[in-house]
Amino acid sequence: MLDIKFIRENKDIIKEAARKKHLSFDVDQLLVVDKERLVLLSTVEQLRSEQNRLSDAVSTATDQTVRATFIDQVRVLKETLKAKEEELRDKMKEWQTLMLSVPNIPDMSVPEGESDVDNVEVKKWGDIQEFTFPAKDHVELMTQLKMVDFERGTKVHGFRGYFLTGKGVQLSFAIWNYALSFWSQRGFTPVIPPILARKQIFMGTGYLPQGEDDLYKTQDGDYLAGTAEVPVMGLHADEVLDAATFPIKYLGFSPCYRREAGSHSKDVKGLIRVHEFYKWEQVVLCEADHTTSVALHEEINRNTEEFIESLGIPYHTVVNCGGDLGQGQVKKYDIELWVPKEERYREISSASYFHDFQTRRGNIRYKDKDGTLRFAHSLNCTAIPTPRILVSLVENYQEADGSVRIPEVLRPYMGGETHIKN
């Protein structure tokens, strides 16, 4: 959500934002509705003012006939008021619906483009190794090492179902624990949020009303979040925060549920795209300052890069083009890890900042030094998702004998073992 005053004064910027993001949004329509809304609002308020005045007159009238006259007058007035109020209510709904689909303004540095193929590489790290033996893909490797069981996963859950088993489980826990320690040292407070959350909380982050198709909904009207970002952002909803605590840095851990509607033909095998996975997520709140947001955006993205570097997996970072940005994002980096058997990089992390787009929706404010209430800025970035990370990890660390070498940093969390083998 953006400030309506800003939209009124900068409709060309909004138009340009929609164009760059390849979203269809009609600002002119919004501005027409906004004008109609204001006319109705002022009419209703004038009528109410008159009603208040007459009601006061009723209560102070001592003469019964005078009193009755006033009551008759308000009765007549009320009918007009009621009709206008209904009109206003409908107009407000129309206005709110439009307001919820206004795109946030992408940063100048965001490249032009339609989809992820137009994303621009900004960094490349690590040496891609040539295998001296026939390399296996993660499905084959992990199945043989009994780290995963896809067949039974499908039996139990269906399409995209999987069991993690044995060393697959241990490796997951190792990554989770290592990540917890890694980010704790960087000032993040760990949090395990409810992943089953209310509609309102999803509205706050912008996953609703758009994006409903990709969410699982319960019979009680709640939704399962696709990321801890949703409930962790909800944590401070409707609060006025103390600016002295900024930046607030949370590391949220949760299972994540995604219907993957519209991706049925993509990544049908393996652990790349599953309906249910786990993720550590960085969520940050800071003061409403562009420079601060930008600095923190670089910082949280860098955190994940350094984490991946410590695991020793080759990656590159791309800056997402306009068409690959969500409605609320100002700028986004994706970190993609090298998947040897696919001979390409696959997304592992996504770092975005939003300015006050989310905090307006979620009503997260703070008191500025000059005493005025402002909407905070919000950012988030994947810390590490499992089991997707295992794809690159096992493929890059496989040995000729079919075993998988364990990255040094994870060994303390794996009982000191150096290899996963049968």
Added chain:
RNA sequence: GGAGGAGUGGCAGAGUGGUCGAUUGCACUUGUCUUGAAAACAAGAGUCCCUUCACGGGGACCGUGAGUUCGAAUCUCACCUCCUCCGCCA
């Protein structure tokens, strides 16, 4: 799942149809007094929206949403949250 009770400003806590946006206490800000502080006294202070260059004016907000009424914090209905008791349960 069943029965009962409650949700008021930063906190505590009055108010059960008519100048109530709301008594009061604590906390807060400013002033007087004081060398300074404390105490005492006085004054001030909520949020959102519309309008105005500005001073100002108007509207809304007592968990949320609807309703009754000339008028609702107060009455009615639905929902949400919390508390107590019973039942069930990792």
